Amino acid sequence: MEIYQLKTFVTIASEGTITRASELLFLSQPAVSAHIKTIEDEVGFLLFERTARGMRLTDKGAALLVKAEQLLALHRELIQEARQLKGRVGGKVRLGSNRGPSALVLGKLLTSCAEKCPDIDVQLVYGSSAEIEQSILTGALDVGFFADSGRYSPEILKLEVDKFGVYLAAPTGWVTTGENPDWQQLATMPWICPASNSCCGKVAEQVFVDRGFRPQKQVSVDHEKVTRTLIAGGVGVGFLHADTALEAQAKGELVLLGDVQQYVSVFFGMLRGREQEPLIGSVLQVLEDILQQPDAYTH
Secondary structure (H helix, E strand, O other): OOHHHHHHHHHHHHHOOHHHHHHHHOOOHHHHHHHHHHHHHHHOOOOEEEEOOEEEEOHHHHHHHHHHHHHHHHHHHHHHHHHHHHOOOOEEEEEEEOOOOOHHHHHHHHHHHHHHOOOEEEEEEEOOHHHHHHHHHHOOOOEEEEEOOOOOOOOEEEEEEEEEEEEEEEEOOOOOOOOOOOHHHHHOOOEEEOOOOOHHHHHHHHHHHHHOOOOOOEEEOOOHHHHHHHHHOOOOEEEEEHHHHHHHHHOOOEEEOOOOOEEEEEEEEEEOOHHHOHHHHHHHHHHHHHHOOOOOOOO
16 A cells, blocks of 8 residues: 555545546546555455445545545655755645636745745645635645635634735626616626635625625626626626726726725635644745735735
């Protein structure tokens, strides 16, 4: 039983599907399946049951998972201790990032890491904020940038690194623009809404609660570029990040209703306690140095 096979086992257990695990591990699905079969052949029992929703741990698999996670944690500590003894901090850091709000501070971090910590190899993985936060919790990512979704995750140490505004946008000609949107009129229109655990989804839910209505028709979309296209195409009203919203309005694609509806924080996070690890601590120090600069905040 090899370390890489245990990593595959733990990743499938956390993600629930071979497809998602193969994406995070940068392996083919047959390779991922082969890792699990090798472990099952060695221990003599099934680790997972296949269901319509994906892979579910058996009782024996769940018991083995606890030990597997402990072994992987010890493996990480062993590698870091060896690198410390060598005298220079180096190794791979799995960094997650949402594509939009953290792009500028991400660029600064990657540039500074390359200059100050040349022995650190940053493996960048893109995803939604919800995916990144969940991957940090499961150990699939070491650190990551993600927008605040309102989720309570005390296991994650969060450092605010940026913030951005969220605007309400509508197709051109649909409503009368002004400082105060006509919420009664907007309540009758179709809305384009992302998942409630996304930053814009959280803003939308808060608006619906504060204004006392629920749209009669909602179109569920989880990609901001698609939301922008649908609003511009006259499908419905919806929320956009400030940079996207202002660019679209400047091009005449849509109109913005009122001022910023809400400001959303962008965090850099990791599991509590891992900031003490030399590798992650080095990356965190580079980021803190960036945040101390006068122009640290990009929005």
